[in-house]
Amino acid sequence: MKKIYIIGAGGFGREVADTIHEINARAPEFRLEGFIDDDEARWGEVQNGIPIAGGIDWLIGQARGGAEPLYAVVTVADPGVRKKIVGRLEGHVQWANIISPLAHVTASAEMGEGNIMQHFSSLNSNARLGSHCIMNCNAIIGHDTVVGDYVSIMPAAGIMGECHIAEGAYFGLGAMVIQGKKVGENAVVGAGCINIKDVEANTTVVGNPAR
Numbered sequence: 001m002k003k004i005y006i007i008g009a010g011g012f013g014r015e016v017a018d019t020i021h022e023i024n025a026r027a028p029e030f031r032l033e034g035f036i037d038d039d040e041a042r043w044g045e046v047q048n049g050i051p052i053a054g055g056i057d058w059l060i061g062q063a064r065g066g067a068e069p070l071y072a073v074v075t076v077a078d079p080g081v082r083k084k085i086v087g088r089l090e091g092h093v094q095w096a097n098i099i100s101p102l103a104h105v106t107a108s109a110e111m112g113e114g115n116i117m118q119h120f121s122s123l124n125s126n127a128r129l130g131s132h133c134i135m136n137c138n139a140i141i142g143h144d145t146v147v148g149d150y151v152s153i154m155p156a157a158g159i160m161g162e163c164h165i166a167e168g169a170y171f172g173l174g175a176m177v178i179q180g181k182k183v184g185e186n187a188v189v190g191a192g193c194i195n196i197k198d199v200e201a202n203t204t205v206v207g208n209p210a211r
Contacts (some may be wrong), residue, residue: 001031003068004096007085008075009035009042009052011138015045016075016116017050017153019100026101030071056088062090071096073114074132079150079168079186086132086150095131103135110148118198121153142179154191159188166201 004020006013006132013035020030035055037043041187045052053059065072074095075081086095095114099105103117106124112131117123121135128150135141139153142161150168153159156173160179169183172191184201193210205211 002071002096003032003033004030004032004071004193005036005053005071005093006050006057006075007036007059007072009037009039009045009047010075012050012077012134013075015049015118016073016098019116019118021099030096036072037112040184041179060089060092066167069094073098073116075116076135077134077152077154077170079152082132082152083150083168107200118155148185157189166167167200 002203006016017032018113020032034051036059037052042052043054052074066183070093072097074082074085087114096131097113097115099117100119102119105181108126109123111129114132114133115129118137119134120137121127121139121195126143127141127145129147132149133147133151134135134155136155138156140158142159144161145163146158146165147165152166153171154173157175159165159177162180163177170188174191175189175193177195180190182198185201186202187199188204189195190206194207195205195210199205
């Protein structure tokens with residue numbers, strides 16, 4: 001079994017821990033060692049039976065001192081923060097894909113490493129998902145869509161077919177992007193948006209239709 005830590009001890013981290021338990025109930029794959037959080041006041045705290053073991057520097061020390069490889073996944077929703085955390089840990093840990101048994105990944109889809117797909121999320125035909133992305137519950141990526149690294153797709157958000165989503169984009173709760181559109185780097189598509197146009201990099205759109 002792979003020895004794994006969850007980076008981020010917030011609510012979504014606990015949800016991902018539950019997903020890991022569900023994966024193991026089907027076929028044992030991960031040995032969940034604990035949460036990692038840089039808030040020293042929380043070290044030693046136990047959440048749902050899982051300890052907050054220490055901070056990122058502590059985890060790097062564990063990785064350097066152990067013969068067994070360590071796996072990790074980052075559960076921080078903010079794409080920019082997630083990227084910084086991955087940068088600090090790169091070369092020290094291996095990155096696990098955490099895919100709920102209730103998620104749907106087609107045989108023709110591709111993905112990188114360090115991704116999270118929660119319950120009823122769907123990665124459809126010939127879609128490509130980068131690395132360190134979050135697909136929360138009921139999130140959809142349509143056919144032939146290309147998604148860059150560090151993209152966050154919140155619950156019930158949908159990206160239709162043949163879209164191109166650049167690195168670090170964020171899609172709020174229930175946001176929708178229609179067929180064939182582009183969303184630029186670090187753009188934010190607000191909760192409940194219906195987006196019918198391309199979105200420029202480093203911009204935020206809200207409303208229906210999104211502006």
